[in-house]
Amino acid sequence: MSTEEKPVAAPRSLAEALRARDDAGLAALLRSRPDLVTPVPTDLTQLATRAGMRASVVRALERLDRFTMQTAQALAVAADPAPYGELLGLLAGDEGDPAVSAALPGAVRTLREQALVWGDDDRLRLVRTARELLSPSPQHPSPTGLGPTVREATAGMSPGRIQEIVTTVGLPSTHDSVSAVAALTGLFTDRVRMAALLAEMPPESVEVLERLVWGPPYGQVTADPATRLRRLLDRGLLLPTAPGTVVLPREVALHLRGGRAHRMTEPVPPPVGAAATHPPQVVDATAAGQAYTALATVEELLKDWDGGGPAVLRSGGLSLRDLKRTAVALDVPETVAAFWVELAYVTGLVASDGEADERYAATPAYDPWLERPAAERWTTLATAWLAATRTPGLVGGRDAKDHTLAALGPGLDRSAAPEVRRRVLALLAGLPEGAAPDSGSVSERLRWERPPRPAGGAAGSGSVGGGSGEDEDLRSRLARWTLAEAEMLGITGRGALSAHGRALLGLPAPKARAGRTAPAPESGSGPQSQSGSASESESTGPGDRLPVHHHHRSSVPHPDSPASPSLSPALTSAEQAATSSSAARLLAPLLPEPLDHVLLQADLTAVAPGPLQRPLADMLGVLADVESKGGATVYRFTPGSVRRALDAGRAAADLHAFLAAHSRTPVPQPLTYLIDDVARRHGHLRVGAASAYVRCDDDAMLNEILADKRAAGLGLRRLAPTVLAAQADPAGLLEGLRRMGFAPAAESAEGDVLITRADALRTPPRTAPEPVPEGPPVPDDTLLTAAVRAVRAGDLAATAPRRATAGETDGPGAGSGALPRTGAAETLATLQAAVLTGEALWIGYVNAEGTASRRVIAPVRVEGGFVTAYDHTADEVWTYPLHRITGVAELADDES
Secondary structure, three states: OOHHHHOOOOOOOOHHHHHHHOOOHHHHHHHOOOOHOOOOOHHHHHHHHHHHHHHHHHHHHHOHHHHHHHHHHHHHHOOEEOOOHHHHHHOOOOOOOHHHHHHHHHHHHHHHHOOOOOOOOOOEEHHHHHHHOOOOOOOOOOOOOOOOOHHHHOOOOOHHHHHHHHHOOOOOOOOOOHHHHHHHHHHHHOOOOOOOOHOOHHHHHHHHHEEEEHOOEEEEOOOOOHHHHHHHHHOOOOEEEEEEEEEEOOOHHHHHOOOOOOOOOOOOOOOOOOOEEEEEEHHHHHHHHHHHHHHHHHHHHHOOOOOOOOOOOOEEEEEEHHHHHHHHHHHHOOOOOHHHHHHHHHHEEEOOOOOOOOOOOOOOOOHHHHHHHHHHHHHOOOOOOOOHHHHHOOOOOOOOOOOOOOOOOOOOOOHHHHHHHHHHHHHHOOOOOEEEEOHHHHHHHHHHHHHOOOOOHHHHHHOOOOOOOHHHHHHHHHHHHHHHHHHHHHHHOEEEEHHHHHHHHOOOHHHHHOOOOOOOOOOOOOHHHHHHHEEEHHOOOOOOOOOOOOOOOOOOOOOOOOOOOOOOOOOHHHHHHHHHHHHHHHHHHHOOOOOOOOEEEOOOOOEEEOEEEHHHHHHHHOOOOOOOOOEEEEEEEOEEEEEEEHHHHHHHHHHHHHHHHHHHOOOOOOHHHHHHHHHOOOOOEEEEEOOOOEEEEHHHHHHHHOOOHHHHHHOEEEEEOOEEEEOHHHHHEEEEEEOOOOEEEEEEOOEOOOOOOOOOOOEEOOOOOOOOOOOOOOHHHHHHHHHHHHHHHHHHHOOOEEEOHHHHHHOOOHHHHHHHOOOOHHHHHHHHHHHHHOEEEEEEOOOOOOEEEEEEEEEEEOOOEEEEEEEEEOOOOEEEHHHHHEEEEEEEOOOO
């Protein structure tokens, strides 16, 4: 009979089912369960074994959506194997459910693709480990609320008691317990006869069953049960499992439930509703304003740390006091300050300097970042935030050892954070343009896509899918923080996804937006408005991105359906560069143009009506102090700020020329007088290093300093008419004299005035922290192709039949997986003959580590104690030492 005429046999194992898949099917399995590809399995049998291991199965089950998990749970309480019709009945019930019927093929396909289910539709099998995890047991109740079957519950019951139950329900007695249990099971699964049996029961007995029907199925009884309970026990409607404990058999519960394994089956993902809708132009303008504020805040943070930031705690991170100081400097709440600090850290703009007195400071990457266009600087921040596993929302909480979690400290990585962020933003992208989501509906959707694990974790408890615990709380908070942080960053505006935010995620712009230009945002909303915007969008639920393959009737398109945007878990570097460039192009026209002027006022202030060009902003930051921020920034000129500019090497004439060139209003006379007055007194006193000294040509001024009580702490004494020595260091002496109202200048050992321009402190070269992955990374297409090829080649070698050698003809290893055994002379002769004929051979091979393996090779050359051959197992040409080959054998003839 030809190959085409042979019927395709049903697979007898998961390995056989995998062997029947095409390469695309194997690649889909390895993509959905990346832990199976590390390391690459040697053949399909090893792949099947690895796919059934507990840790791998638990990980796969945890990533199922709610309906697919319900399908797996239903299979765990169905017969093994179960026909598709039985599975459909468990999910749709006796009355049927069109939504379940439409969604079930997709759920089964997902379970098959992930090798959690195998077999044809008439013999569906849940892998053994998954069945063990999901099947009901007293220690780990099933989310279905079902108990054991009649056969399982009566396993320890005496044969006489079983016969009594059979007789009581009107069935003929049998000669053995097996047939009696089978007859009782047949009765409980027969809808007509079971209905008649329950009709005979009094209402109070039926009420007992109804209390147990949806679980938990176990109940307590006394040694002398009441009549209503005795009736149920006598008919097997309740079965004893331990002294004082009874259980409702699974078959009885399913009858009372109308065939349903779950109280509520959820084949359709809940829709994400819109809480408010704004014009898209308003959304983009608001988001752009927040983006500009984000840049200004990060710059202000690192400028504040230019001279050396806060000290690093011994355990790592910022102290609570330093975080409070940073929050005051940025004029934001501490939680928001923690976000900006962590954002600068994950972007690689701030790190510890590694010195003995370790402090935080900007990294060398900060300076080139400052020089880039504003839109590109923003995409750098937003891209780093998307991929980061650092979770600033945890700052101030407690770790497992009850230690406080500090900003920039250890313990803030949560591997689920990037996936939750991308999933939440994908849900926003699925809403109509300008729509801000309803937080409750987002929460429900995320819970459907990733049902929360029970407390303690699935891997530890053996129970997967159902309940609530700490993991649910973390994912809920991650989603809430995502909405708040996206608003502060300017990815969203008024809660809705912006056009540049959509481009950053790699999503195409809506067609309706083609050719539309958004108005420029109002310049410079301060950090106060950030926290306000964030709080308005702080409410969502747990979740994570999972592929869902169901038809549904939701009013909002499913993000993974063709009608809705879909985010890949990770982008390549080239794809990320393209999305960042696209986002920057969309954002750039919306950002305010930097100004080259300020408005000087008579009250010694300057008003910047918008963002300033960098040289102007840098110089003004030295010459004046920032008094207030908001729609416009107000700078105030003080004697201290003017002295700071003079210390930086500027002359009074330079300052007058600078102000005249950059003011749209005349320079006020009070400001001119302030600069001249400070400049006249600046440097009249000179401070240098002896330990420290003060020199001045005016001895009367030195006498005034010595007579001042405030100078007592400086330890001054006269060395000469124009020189005072001090016990304080030069920096302390400078500060002390300035507090007394003088304007001293520092000088070098040569007597020249030192220009104290504030050189920014930078750390040694540092790299941004790497995200902590959530399990093995998803393999790319190149790796998947190579892995499938290797597995196919290894499986071909492992399953190819061979002829038995002479010594194996009658032995137990003939034709089996044992290594071929032949003498050295016979091995050499067979290999040389194969070179001439081009035939493939089996060889046994022991490598340098002593690991033995069987390989199928096609010898090409035999010389110098080595054989060079094409190895079908490795799918490449290898060279083998002859002394490591245990023997050779010919391949068996192919059967026709």
